[in-house]
Amino acid sequence: MPSLPSLRGRGNGRGDAPRPLPVPISAYVVDCAVYDGGERLSGRWTHSEAIEEVRRRGSGFVWIGLHEPDEEQIQGVAETFGLHELAVEDAVHAHQRPKLERYDDNLFLVLKTVRYVEHESPSTANEIVETGELMAFLGKDFIVTVRHGNHSGLARLRRELDAEPDRLRLGPAAVLHAIADHVVDHYLDVTDHLEDDIDEMEVQVFAPRSSVTAETIYFMKREVLEMRRAVMPLATPLKRLAEGHSRLVPDEVRSYFRDVDDHLTQVSERVVNFDELLTTLVDATLAKITLQQNTDMRKITSWAAIIAVPTMAVGVYGMNFDYMPELHWRFGYPMVMGLILIVCLILYRIFRKNRWL
Secondary structure (H helix, E strand, O other): OOOHHHHHOOOOOOOOOOOOOOOOHHHOEEEEEEEEOOEEOOOOOOHHHHHHHHHHHOOOEEEEEEEOOOHHHHHHHHHHHOOOHHHHHHHHHOOOOOEEEEEOOEEEEEEEEEEEOOOOOOOOOOOOEEEEEEEEEEOOOEEEEEEEOOOOOOHHHHHHHHOOHHHHOOOHHHHHHHHHHHHHHHHHHHHHHHHHHHHHHHHHHOOOOOOOOHHHHHHHHHHHHHHHHHHHHHHHHHHHHHHOOOOOOOHHHHHHHHHHHHHHHHHHHHHHHHHHHHHHHHHHHHHHHHHHHHHHHHHHHHHHHHHHHHHHHHHHHOOOOOOOOOOOOOOHHHHHHHHHHHHHHHHHHHHHHOOOO
């Protein structure tokens, strides 16, 4: 029997490109659950069976999680839950700014996830902040999460919520709040690690004979800007959710979003401070480089002045004239050499006294 790759490469015998084998939506579904009364119903569900069960009961909601689906696989979910095509396109292609958009009776929230990459020293790291994306479609009786990246999993959060039925009784908006709170809590953790790295870099910058260069600080500044692009745009969506711009978010959940917004404000202020501090460190590093260049230039100038004395004497006595001073005197050569040495020593003492050497 031919292997699977050979079957894929055969085509149809007419030279047409082989058609890829269809991948079922289940390959992209991380979890699909039905909740009623805050409790998770037992059993395994497809997305269509889950929403049918919820609407048959007239209560509860569906939470389905997808990981990096393509357009073909997400289409069935989009049709079942009535997701807008523009939001679906954003969810598939990712690379979106944090935002909150309303499509018909659904909300579409985009969050940037971040992860701190462990390293020995910020001066030798290749990456410090790794980003991903997490999208959420919120409806009256469902929430669909789509994540991009391998560090933004929600399995632990789902287990925590399963153990708190009182929160889940508030509906899918409570899940949306838990996701936003989970992401912002990671922001706080990453900023704590970044602060440690920046403190270490600050100590190195002002240490004698420091190995930290401007390029190292620019690299750290780039990582902070990556963090800033994830944090800053999220402020407006959280404020809209906290202020109740949609009936999909009940009053009981709005106060929780205010708490998340407060935490995000703390992160934003710290990130801005990091950016300003790194700018100051760049200026300090460039000032150190300029000072070192001035010191090197003084040394070069001092040695050039000392070397100019014997160079001038040798140049004078290298001219071919018969009547030059002391040319035929027995002690003329040692006298000139001694005079050169004395002048060079005097110049050396002067430069040392002025700390040029």
